[in-house]
Amino acid sequence: MLRLPVRAVAGASTTIEHVFVSESSTSAEVSPTLEGLNPRQRAAVEHTGSPLVIVAGAGTGKTRTLAARVAHMLDQGVDPERILLLTFSRRAAREMIVRVGAATDRRDASRVWGGTFHAIGNRLLRVHGELVGLSPSFTVLDQGDARDLFALVRSECVNGMGARRFPRADTIATIYSRLVNAQISLDDVLADHFPWCAEHADALKDVFRAYTARKRTVHVLDYDDLLLFWRALIRSPEAGPRLRKRFDHVLVDEYQDTNRVQADIVAELVEPERHVTVVGDDAQAIYGFRAATVDNLRNISNTWPDATIVTLDQNYRSTTPILSAANDLLRLSPKALPKELWSERHGSTVPMLVACADEGAQSGWVADRVLAMREQGVDLRDQAILFRTSHHSDHLELELTRRDIPYVKFGGLKFLEAAHVKDLIGLLRILENPHDEIAWSRVLGSLEGVGPATTRRVLDGVGVGSGQPGDPLARFLAGDVKLPGGAETDVALLRDVLGDCVGGGPDFGVRAQIERLRSFCEAVFPRRYSNSDARLADLDQLAVTAGGHPGREQFLTSLVLDPPERTGDFAGPPHLDDEYLTLSTIHSAKGLEWRAVTVIHAADGNIPSDMALNEPDGLDEELRLLYVALTRAKDYAHVTWPLRFHVRRFARDDRHLYAQLSRFIEPIRKRFDEIATQSEPIGMVEHAPQLAGPTLTDEVDSLLDGLLS
DNA sequence: AATATCCGTATTTTT
DNA sequence: TACGGATATT
Numbered sequence: 001m002l003r004l005p006v007r008a009v010a011g012a013s014t015t016i017e018h019v020f021v022s023e024s025s026t027s028a029e030v031s032p033t034l035e036g037l038n039p040r041q042r043a044a045v046e047h048t049g050s051p052l053v054i055v056a057g058a059g060t061g062k063t064r065t066l067a068a069r070v071a072h073m074l075d076q077g078v079d080p081e082r083i084l085l086l087t088f089s090r091r092a093a094r095e096m097i098v099r100v101g102a103a104t105d106r107r108d109a110s111r112v113w114g115g116t117f118h119a120i121g122n123r124l125l126r127v128h129g130e131l132v133g134l135s136p137s138f139t140v141l142d143q144g145d146a147r148d149l150f151a152l153v154r155s156e157c158v159n160g161m162g163a164r165r166f167p168r169a170d171t172i173a174t175i176y177s178r179l180v181n182a183q184i185s186l187d188d189v190l191a192d193h194f195p196w197c198a199e200h201a202d203a204l205k206d207v208f209r210a211y212t213a214r215k216r217t218v219h220v221l222d223y224d225d226l227l228l229f230w231r232a233l234i235r236s237p238e239a240g241p242r243l244r245k246r247f248d249h250v251l252v253d254e255y256q257d258t259n260r261v262q263a264d265i266v267a268e269l270v271e272p273e274r275h276v277t278v279v280g281d282d283a284q285a286i287y288g289f290r291a292a293t294v295d296n297l298r299n300i301s302n303t304w305p306d307a308t309i310v311t312l313d314q315n316y317r318s319t320t321p322i323l324s325a326a327n328d329l330l331r332l333s334p335k336a337l338p339k340e341l342w343s344e345r346h347g348s349t350v351p352m353l354v355a356c357a358d359e360g361a362q363s364g365w366v367a368d369r370v371l372a373m374r375e376q377g378v379d380l381r382d383q384a385i386l387f388r389t390s391h392h393s394d395h396l397e398l399e400l401t402r403r404d405i406p407y408v409k410f411g412g413l414k415f416l417e418a419a420h421v422k423d424l425i426g427l428l429r430i431l432e433n434p435h436d437e438i439a440w441s442r443v444l445g446s447l448e449g450v451g452p453a454t455t456r457r458v459l460d461g462v463g464v465g466s467g468q469p470g471d472p473l474a475r476f477l478a479g480d481v482k483l484p485g486g487a488e489t490d491v492a493l494l495r496d497v498l499g500d501c502v503g504g505g506p507d508f509g510v511r512a513q514i515e516r517l518r519s520f521c522e523a524v525f526p527r528r529y530s531n532s533d534a535r536l537a538d539l540d541q542l543a544v545t546a547g548g549h550p551g552r553e554q555f556l557t558s559l560v561l562d563p564p565e566r567t568g569d570f571a572g573p574p575h576l577d578d579e580y581l582t583l584s585t586i587h588s589a590k591g592l593e594w595r596a597v598t599v600i601h602a603a604d605g606n607i608p609s610d611m612a613l614n615e616p617d618g619l620d621e622e623l624r625l626l627y628v629a630l631t632r633a634k635d636y637a638h639v640t641w642p643l644r645f646h647v648r649r650f651a652r653d654d655r656h657l658y659a660q661l662s663r664f665i666e667p668i669r670k671r672f673d674e675i676a677t678q679s680e681p682i683g684m685v686e687h688a689p690q691l692a693g694p695t696l697t698d699e700v701d702s703l704l705d706g707l708l709s
Numbered sequence: 710a711a712t713a714t715c716c717g718t719a720t721t722t723t724t
Numbered sequence: 725t726a727c728g729g730a731t732a733t734t
Contacts, residue, residue, distance in 0.1 A: 117724080143723080143724085169728095223723095290722085389721050390721080449712095451712080452711090561724070587721090587723070611721060611722095625722085
């Protein structure tokens with residue numbers, strides 16, 4: 001019998017599931033589906049009939065219960081393909097399905113439909129989208145693409161009117177997404193979240209209309225569309241009845257982080273039988289910025305008055321000292337429902353609060369501690385460093401590299417956002433959807449001597465963006481569009497490689513296509529980028545990844561909906577059995593756990609982020625964020641904060657201020673053992689003398705700066 | 710019409 | 725820094 005190692009639960013690797021899905025299904029032991037569950041968990045697993053709501057605090061075995069419930073359904077003979085499991089991330093879906101497989105003898109657990117709302121929406125729209133007027137070969141815009149399209153229509157709309165100061169494309173995209181996901185009027189969105197844009201309400205409406213219209217003519221959907229069209233599909237007389245019959249059971253994880261549209265989808269999809277399970281914890285709602293609303297969970301009885309509610313509050317993850325700190329923290333929230341997690345794990349190690357002289361000392365302490373814990377038998381893979389924003393780990397990453405401590409970072413900049421990756425993806429997208437104006441613009445703009453005006457001319461020539469019938473790619477390949485002299489050889493090459501991919505036949509898969517398209521990149525990159533060799537090497541990496549997908553469409557979709565989490569430098573992902581430390585934003589750490597967790601940069605202004613303070617629920621959400629961070633820890637929790645805070649308003653600006661401890665930690669200090677680092681941390685001096693402690697001048701300067709601010 | 714250059718300013722979390 | 729926007733140059 002194969003026991004699922006703890007590592008597979010906490011581990012971030014995306015390759016683990018293959019191992020366990022296949023092996024666990026051969027297990028001959030008695031079905032452990034119900035084994036080891038507490039009475040409430042068991043009740044949740046076996047519940048039938050009315051809608052089920054599981055209110056599950058952090059570490060209370062939520063994943064386990066949900067997985068057992070699915071396994072139980074399979075044991076009862078439910079067809080796995082008729083179970084839909086909606087999770088918050090792809091990672092969570094994978095883990096859940098692995099667990100289902102481990103908990104049942106049914107070999108076909110992996111056929112359960114599992115994924116994010118966006119991924120499942122995409123899947124259903126590929127099949128049924130034509131019923132609501134969608135081209136089956138639509139491409140999906142990521143956030144950057146959506147911003148580019150907004151920039152395009154913005155310039156077209158704003159030209160007409162007096163060019164007063166107008167919100168930037170980024171801001172417009174954010175407003176739009178909030179409008180769509182929260183399903184409230186533009187005036188309300190502007191009043192609540194973007195008051196400085198209120199005077200432009202009318203012009204914004206024009207931009208939004210133009211944006212929507214353009215998306216339709218170029219056959220693209222953005223993230224929000226995947227949800228909107230899915231809901232529209234359920235509501236349509238043609239597809240609705242079929243969709244509602246498609247699944248026998250629908251289960252939704254992390255329900256507290258769903259938005260209005262997602263809640264609509266669930267509620268309407270499960271009619272009329274309402275075989276639905278939602279799981280959530282209002283104390284862990286951290287996606288308000290994305291228009292998620294805890295009201296979906298708190299007011300669940302409005303949706304299903306007869307819902308059965310099961311509350312899980314026994315924590316199996318953390319020791320009591322850690323839970324005491326977390327419980328105290330949550331009590332500081334005026335809005336949180338009273339919640340007291342308890343545990344039978346009476347550990348004696350109290351969380352540690354570490355005041356560091358400065359950021360250098362913090363990095364030094366963390367690295368020391370990580371190594372010390374490792375000596376005590378806590379593997380690097382059982383340790384994580386968490387932070388509020390991605391760049392908070394910059395300094396620490398240098399220190400870890402210097403000391404040869406391997407790590408993997410989650411959250412922050414995505415591989416997909418690198419310019420050269422977008423270049424290649426643009427080429428693939430043209431092949432997939434020849435109407436994709438954003439992809440065309442990107443590719444044409446990379447040619448020598450071709451700017452916005454020429455791009456526009458070419459697009460009009462081949463009929464992209466204007467809704468012309470026929471195939472723009474065929475017209476482009478036919479070659480009757482003229483381009484400036486400087487671009488001639490590049491254009492010829494572009495025609496060649498695209499033509500080869502179109503006519504390549506069935507053996508010419510994504511990987512082969514990328515390898516062919518690469519020769520165009522080879523020609524263009526040296527002029528575009530200073531480090532074109534490194535960038536070309538990335539494309540090879542991409543080709544390998546693409547080879548693992550069944551086709552071009554699946555590859556493109558998975559890049560947008562489930563992008564690689566780390567920037568792809570030459571190193572490549574660490575090997576499965578390699579030891580590595582996890583660095584992660586708190587958001588990306590959701591649902592995961594480690595034996596030792598260190599939250600760094602816990603200074604006020606970072607946690608809570610001072611940027612969140614404008615939002616109505618902002619401060620409270622920041623508190624929940626810290627709560628999520630602390631409750632990731634099983635045995636050891638550390639919180640560190642640098643006393644001296646580097647103010648980097650501008651690059652050259654070398655000032656620093658005295659930071660204050662997070663306002664959330666201050667009132668619960670008694671739950672921590674406090675220590676302070678020396679200003680010159682051990683191990684730092686010989687390697688990095690420039691990181692030595694503050695001089696007297698620094699001290700005086702920063703004191704003065706502090707008085708001025 | 711494209712590109713080079715300079716200036717000012719932003720600042721987070723992710724499907 | 726790094727990116728967008730405006731202005732100057734090719």
